[in-house]
Structures are given as structure tokens and as C-alpha cells.
Amino acid sequence: MARNLKHARLIAWAQFRQSGIGTPLDKDDLVQDIELNDPLTYALELDEISNRGLVGKGHEFETDRYLNSRHLTGSVPQQALPARFINYIAAACLGNISTGAAAPVYTQTIKWNPVGTTAQGWPISFGIDDDGSDIVLNDVHILNFNISGDGQNRVEMGFDFVGTKTSALATMTWPTIAAENYVHNNSGVFTVATVDKKSQLRSFNLAVNPGVDMDRAWRKLATEAARPFPSAFPFNPETSEVTLTLSLEAEDADLGVWRGYRTSETEVELVISALGAAINGSPFTIGFEIHRGIVTEINHSWEDGILILNPTIIPRYDTSAATPLTITNITADAAPIAAAS
Numbered sequence: 001m002a003r004n005l006k007h008a009r010l011i012a013w014a015q016f017r018q019s020g021i022g023t024p025l026d027k028d029d030l031v032q033d034i035e036l037n038d039p040l041t042y043a044l045e046l047d048e049i050s051n052r053g054l055v056g057k058g059h060e061f062e063t064d065r066y067l068n069s070r071h072l073t074g075s076v077p078q079q080a081l082p083a084r085f086i087n088y089i090a091a092a093c094l095g096n097i098s099t100g101a102a103a104p105v106y107t108q109t110i111k112w113n114p115v116g117t118t119a120q121g122w123p124i125s126f127g128i129d130d131d132g133s134d135i136v137l138n139d140v141h142i143l144n145f146n147i148s149g150d151g152q153n154r155v156e157m158g159f160d161f162v163g164t165k166t167s168a169l170a171t172m173t174w175p176t177i178a179a180e181n182y183v184h185n186n187s188g189v190f191t192v193a194t195v196d197k198k199s200q201l202r203s204f205n206l207a208v209n210p211g212v213d214m215d216r217a218w219r220k221l222a223t224e225a226a227r228p229f230p231s232a233f234p235f236n237p238e239t240s241e242v243t244l245t246l247s248l249e250a251e252d253a254d255l256g257v258w259r260g261y262r263t264s265e266t267e268v269e270l271v272i273s274a275l276g277a278a279i280n281g282s283p284f285t286i287g288f289e290i291h292r293g294i295v296t297e298i299n300h301s302w303e304d305g306i307l308i309l310n311p312t313i314i315p316r317y318d319t320s321a322a323t324p325l326t327i328t329n330i331t332a333d334a335a336p337i338a339a340a341s
Contacts, residue, residue, distance in 0.1 A: 007039040012127030012174060013085070015333060016340040017092060021231055024138040024167060025125035025340060033175040034085055040128065042074030042137065044166070069218060070228045071164055072137060078146060078158030082180035083276055083284040084336065086147065086157045087329040088124075091337045093142035093159070094210060094327075095121040099334065105282040107330050111323035112210075119235040121210065122337065127169055134172035139164040141233040144209040147286065149185030151202065155274045155286055162212065164229045181277045181284045188273035188287065200254075202247040202308070204272055206288060208325070211239035242315050242325050244270065244290060250300070250307040258311050261295040268293050270313060273328075285330035291318035 012030035047069040052062040081089075091097040091110050101107045113119035126137040145159035190198040217230035248254070261268055273287030290313060297312040315324035 005041060005043045006130060007041050008128035009036050009039045010129055011040060015336055015338065017122040017124050017337050018139065019340045021123050021139045024136050027169050027172045029340060030125065030127040031175050033177050035177055036076065036079065038077040038079050040074060040076050042072055044072050046070050067228045071162060071230050073162050075160045076158055078148065078156050080154035080182055081157045083183050083286055083329065084331050084333060086286055087331055087336055089142055089145055089157065089159055090327050092122045092124045093145055093208065097337060103334065104280045104332055105330055106334050107328065108336055110327040112325065114322060120233050127172065134169040135166045136169050137163050137166055141212060143212050146205060146207050148205040149203060149274055152184065152186045154182040154184055183274040183276035183284055183286045185274055187275040189271055191271045193268050200248045200251065202249060205245045207243045209241040211236040244313040246311050248309040250309050254309060255300055255307065258295060258298045258309055262298045265294055267316065279332050282330060287329065288325060288327045290315045290325055291321050292316040
């Protein structure tokens with residue numbers, strides 16, 4: 001499979017999702033702009049079939065080849081990203097968001113799709129500058145994402161994505177880069193089994209993978225022109241994963257408590273949030289809750305005389321919340337990822 005890796009630091013994005021696969025957002029939608037410290041990378045993946053070795057030619061050499069399949073893959077490295085963009089990417093990945101509260105503050109709740117639905121993420125589009133030409137990455141689906149916080153630093157996100165193809169953005173006028181709001185790891189809440197433990201949290205990493213099944217992405221289509229491109233990005237529930245890793249400063253008896261969670265498979269609720277600039281008194285917030293966490297691993301070490309615990313937690317499904325994981329963010333966006341008209 002041939003690859004041609006490219007890079008882009010500027011991304012034009014939208015507070016919309018595509019109405020469906022095959023209908024990318026256009027320049028009138030892509031009016032949000034973000035400049036990355038570490039660039040987005042993407043590649044067109046071409047799978048071609050050669051006629052080399054086919055019988056009847058009288059020789060074994062290639063005289064023709066044709067396109068069997070084509071799609072694009074890419075990633076944005078882990079880095080500090082604005083709260084609004086983190087919210088947008090997480091919602092697009094899981095394909096399920098609800099918005100509550102009134103202006104100027106909006107609470108967005110992102111969950112797994114309900115059991116029994118045909119689950120897949122929402123297609124979005126990214127506008128980029130490709131060697132001086134403005135193009136749009138079509139039908140982008142977020143394969144997975146990581147949200148992390150460390151010390152007093154800004155909360156970071158990185159993600160991988162897949163799409164179908166690129167197309168031109170004619171007469172694109174790039175939006176002015178506006179000041180964005182970030183959230184910081186050393187603010188907000190951290191509770192374990194409803195007990196306040198925020199003074200202990202050094203760092204966290206939440207890894208979310210809904211299990212996009214690329215083996216089922218190519219479907220029978222009506223035309224030969226459409227045939228090489230994927231037309232669906234369904235989730236495979238057998239490969240979905242959520243993992244939370246923590247670094248904690250231990251207090252008295254904490255090592256025994258966390259070991260007990262591990263050996264007895266005790267379910268434990270964990271809540272983490274990080275705060276940023278205020279929106280009329282309420283801060284931008286990125287947060288999540290694991291309702292019924294199971295500790296799968298607990299390691300510890302000594303650093304400068306301080307006992308550091310490093311537990312790994314995975315969630316069980318919670319019936320009352322109807323999800324294993326709830327992501328709750330606060331932004332100024334009333335409709336952070338509305339369906340495009």
C-alpha cells in the first residue's frame with residue numbers, strides 16, 4: 001500500500017459535523033481556526049492491483065494496474081489544545097452529545113452510544129493548507145483520543161483519524177486566529193469513591209478507543225467511481241477500550257487501599273475535571289467520570305522520599321448512566337457539533 005505523508009500546522013474546523021459521508025463541509029462552514037505546535041500529519045493510502053503474472057499475456061511483466069481501495073489516515077500529536085476543540089473531537093469520536101444549561105454557559109455531556117444502536121462516530125471535515133493549495137480532508141472519523149494532564153500544565157489531547165479523500169477548497173479565506181481558552185491540570189476536582197483527593201493527583205491520562213472497524217468500512221456501492229472509498233466507519237464493541245492511568249502522591253494506608261481495589265475487584269468511582277478562564281463566572285471545564293472503575297494494575301515507586309502510586313483503571317458499564325464513561329465539559333458553545341444543513 002502506497003503512502004505519501006504530509007503535514008499541516010493550520011487547521012480550519014467547524015462547529016458542525018457533516019450531514020453524512022460524502023458531503024464534506026465547505027469554506028462557509030470551516031470558520032474556526034487553530035494553529036498547532038506539533039503539526040497534523042496525514043497520508044493518502046492507495047491499494048493498487050497489478051496485472052503482473054496474469055495468464056494470457058505471454059510474459060510475466062506488468063502492463064496495467066488499477067485502484068483497489070483508497071482512504072486517508074492521520075494524527076494530531078499530544079499537545080495543549082483549546083477546551084472547545086477538545087470537546088468537539090471527543091463528541092465527534094463517540095457520536096453522542098447532549099447540551100444543557102442556558103447562555104452564556106453550556107454544559108456538554110458526551111457518552112457512549114446507547115446499546116442497540118448502530119454505533120459509529122460523526123464525520124467531520126478539516127481544512128488545511130497543502131503546499132500552498134487549500135484542501136479539505138473529507139469524512140474524517142476520530143479513531144481514538146487521549147486526554148492528559150500533568151502538574152501545573154495545560155490539559156493536552158492527541159488523536160488519530162481516518163477519512164476518505166481530499167478535495168479542493170475553492171476561494172478559501174482563512175479565518176483570523178482568535179484567542180482560545182485552555183484548561184489546566186492543577187485546577188478542578190479529583191475524587192475517588194466520592195472522597196476529595198485532588199491534593200494527591202500529579203498526572204492522568206485517559207485513553208478512549210471506540211473500536212472503529214476498518215474491515216467493515218468498504219460497502220457495496222452503486223458506482224465504480226465510489227467503490228474504492230470507505231463508506232462507513234462502524235464501531236466494533238469487541239475492540240472498544242477505555243483506560244485511565246494516574247500518578248498519585250500516597251497518603252497513609254493508600255497503597256493498601258489501592259491494592260485492595262485490585263485484589264478484590266472493588267468497583268470505584270473516579271471523577272476528574274480541569275478548569276480554565278471564566279465564562280461570566282463559570283469556568284471553561286474539561287472533565288470526566290468513570291462510574292464503576294476496576295483497578296487492573298497498581299505500581300508504586302519512591303521519588304525524593306515520596307511514595308508515588310500508579311494505578312491503571314478500566315470502566316465497567318453503568319446501567320443508571322447508560323455508559324461506562326461520561327465526559328462533561330463546559331464551554332460557551334450552544335451547539336458545539338450540530339448537523340450541517
